[in-house]
């Protein structure tokens with residue numbers, strides 16, 4: 001993983017950060033990578049179903065004993081769960097600095113199959129509709145802080161430029177590609193409604209150098225990349241105190257943050 005030592009990460013002012021879908025995969029890796037780079041921040045893990053068997057919180061506390069972590073039940077497909085989480089965080093914290101919309105799903109359903117409509121709608125719901133609902137529910141808490149930032153986990157499949165110019169093989173999940181493209185458009189529209197909030201989409205896969213995914217349950221652990229490497233783009237954007245990278249679609253390639261064409 002690229003080093004964060006080229007910028008003064010640990011001196012950055014303390015932030016309160018919520019990561020959805022933080023119990024495993026990239027969400028878990030993002031929280032680990034952020035805590036490693038910025039132990040002074042406070043991290044809230046949004047977890048679909050909190051139970052005594054959820055080890056994400058205890059693992060983070062053991063790895064970073066000087067950092068503050070908490071977990072909250074947050075099923076992004078449930079309006080009641082979103083409202084309860086927003087109410088709890090509003091009662092607990094003065095503001096929210098960063099919302100990382102990471103929770104996501106995929107499906108292999110294809111048009112023509114019985115499951116197509118239901119599965120496609122489900123993927124759209126979790127990967128796009130829910131991001132709008134979650135972001136809006138936390139908007140008052142985000143705006144209560146100084147420089148609110150919303151980071152959405154997107155995909156190379158969401159880039160119309162890459163879809164039409166790059167050598168992307170057929171996707172394993174058409175609903176997933178559609179949902180991530182819709183997510184990018186959702187983000188651009190939300191940014192127009194809330195110009196004071198920094199909205200960013202990220203591409204976590206270093207696909208240019210060696211195409212593939214991060215090794216997570218989303219792709220049956222067939223990915224070639226380490227989730228911690230995929231998390232680095234989020235680490236960079238959260239640490240961008242100098243505001244070098246504004247609203248946009250970003251990746252971390254060859255040791256630097258680069259803009260991805262929409």
Ligand SMILES: NC(=O)c1ccc[n+]([C@@H]2O[C@H](COP(=O)([O-])OP(=O)(O)OC[C@H]3O[C@@H](n4cnc5c(N)ncnc54)[C@H](OP(=O)(O)O)[C@@H]3O)[C@@H](O)[C@H]2O)c1
Pocket residue numbers: 020021022023024025026027047048049074075076077078101102103104105126153154155156203204205212213214215216217218219223
């Ligand atoms: N892996 C890659 O190469 C790759 C590439 C580009 C983008 N991404 C994006 O990265 C994000 C994380 O993916 P991943 O690869 O880490 O997948 P993953 O290992 O399958 O993790 C997905 C996470 O989302 C959570 N989640 C799913 N539905 C949810 C819901 N309704 N409410 C709350 N949480 C929910 C899961 O919680 P449960 O454990 O409860 O199911 C899990 O924590 C996704 O948005 C994905 O599209 C991944």
